[in-house]
Amino acid sequence: MKKECIGMLLAGGEGKRLGLLTKNVAKPAVHFGGKYRIIDFTLSNCTNSGIHTVGVLTQYAPLVLNKHIGIGKPWDLDRQQDGVSILSPYTAQEGVSWYKGTADAIYKNIHYIEQYDPEHILVISGDHIYQMNYKILLDHHIKTEADATISVMEVPIDEASRFGILNTSDDLRIYEFEEKPQNPKSNLASMGIYIFNWKKLKSYLLQDAELPDSSHDFGKDIIPAMLADSHRLFAYRFDGYWKDVGTIQSYWEANMDLLDEDLSLSLNNKNWRTYSHDSNYSPQFIDKDANVNRSLINSGCWISGTVEHSILFENVTVRHDSFVRESILHPHVKVGNHVILEKVIVVEGTEIPDHTVIRSEANQEPLIVSKENLGSLLTI
């Protein structure tokens, strides 16, 4: 079946810097925003952009992620001919090997892609929070007759050395890619969202696979190789909200951003819905003495205490005279009576006993509270 463009979603990352949050799940499967998992944003972007063929490349701790994606039903990607496919590393006649890099993961699934004989291929990763219409990106890619289009956003020039920076001419044609440059020449940072002409990309993937010293990475190997051969690579400027939730601090910030009134990314946008699973919990119960401000609360929650500037996932209980502030409580967390939680992230199913006080230092990254480390955090 011929397709104009199919999506390849990189979701194998471990997300080491997220610590306890990725102990048992891959980074794309980490809970986010009161109801979602991080990958829901990119999967929803795909379905909202009319990309109905999506290969999801998984590797690290895939159980929860695979179960979450399932046959793609929440995103309307449960389709007869195409839809979502989970592409895990596999054994073959040539032997066994893991995905050794982003480019290698695509290379090992060339046979999946070729089934659809696509003109273009969208390569995205499942660990970013943003809402983007890939159709507009694709139209831009076709209009500029590019071999590759890389979505970029402007970052403050003094922070540019933390990103992969694209140096472009006035018409946004890319002449140089610099990974974390010390003296950045531009403030256009790559967002890790690419559209390639499939035939071109395939030839580079085949070449790259033969190089023993390559790290098989799009940013480090494929893009520089294409630039070296003077191919037409263009930048596409995106000015919406985009966040890489790579660290605990940025994970917490991105969650708190959702409480911001003026955020351009909206979960309530009826024209650009973010889809996920719903476990059919009863509506949230807000008790007589409860006080809830500036928060996102999911169904199944029972709130009798005070919740301020926080995000509560499904089936969370906050008992009487407890105080939760600037915190993220994952599903099934139970907070007892007279508890104080400030700027903490409590992982799924943790029970916080009565009279517990856990606070993160104001300028430190938030503490992660789980069953395992709860004992060491208790100060009564």
Added chain:
Amino acid sequence: MDSLMGVINLDHEYDFLNELTYFRCGAAVPFAGRYRLIDFTLSNMVKSNIQEVAIFTRNKYRSLMDHLGTGASWELDRRHGGLFVLPPDWNDPTDISKGDLRHFHNNRDFFNRGKADYVLISGSQFISNNEYQEAFQQHLEIEADITLITTEIDSLQKEHESCLRVEANADGQVTDITNDKHNHHVFTGIYILSKELLLNLVDECIAHHHGHFFFHGIKENVNRLKVQCFEHKGYTAFVNSVESYYRHNMNLLYEENCKALFNQDHRIRTKVSNEPPTKFREQTMVTQSLLANGCVIDGNVEHSVLFRGVHVQKGATIKNSVIMQRCTIESGAYLENVILDKDVHITAGQTFIGAKEMPYVIAKRKTI
């Protein structure tokens, strides 16, 4: 193993919620923040391992069909069996059946093709978080012809007036089914019988030109058949009038009631609509309320039930009210003792106050 199939017979549930049932059948009326009345019976059936469910519906079933879809939300989208919504499209020229017997007669295929040998029949007005297997096991053990599921009501309310009462001996064998207003032993409208007996009674009723299966097939045969009762214990509600609809929504604002209905081993299932978590803005006052997802709260909500996607703007106040899906309450508006049907838009500064006993109902899609 013996198993059950389910019938939800909506034939006798007409227009009992005034404005709320002008354009939909009672079974499809939204209840308790995110549900429709039928969700309770349907979820209980699924919980009881019933895999074949027929819905007998006579009219105003568009929103019901939209809600039920393929039955996937209840895991009833099955290759064999599953959910059958059966509207009244009957074209048999030799059909002489009347009343709800027409449903039974014209849908014999559902019973004949079904794998189960026993049938559980229910309406949609009885609200509980229930499981029917225990009643079914009792039915099999004592080889009853009919098992009526009943409940003991401590303080009888207006809503029970239209419910049948059951008189039984010490062994739980039913001796009479009456309208005795002082009897606290109330019939829930749910009963179990074998498929074979059901079809025989249907034939008998039709032969005698009867038009009400339960009255003529069962109630009048109480002395001829072995009719047993099984008492349901736990939270119950009969929603059969605007008054009881409102009161039972309000009752769920007490933690013990809400937990009794929802915090059981099994969740009440409903159609999922993918709304984001509810957003509370700065300086809101929300107390003793039930809120579904997708709401954006910027005002004051006290002792109320809010369905999905309700927007309460700054300075608006909602008190003792039921606000259905996607209503918008603009700033400064004041609502007390009201029921807003779906998509109602209350403009800035408006005030509506109903009586506690007779809440003010505003019909669907009105802008006021």
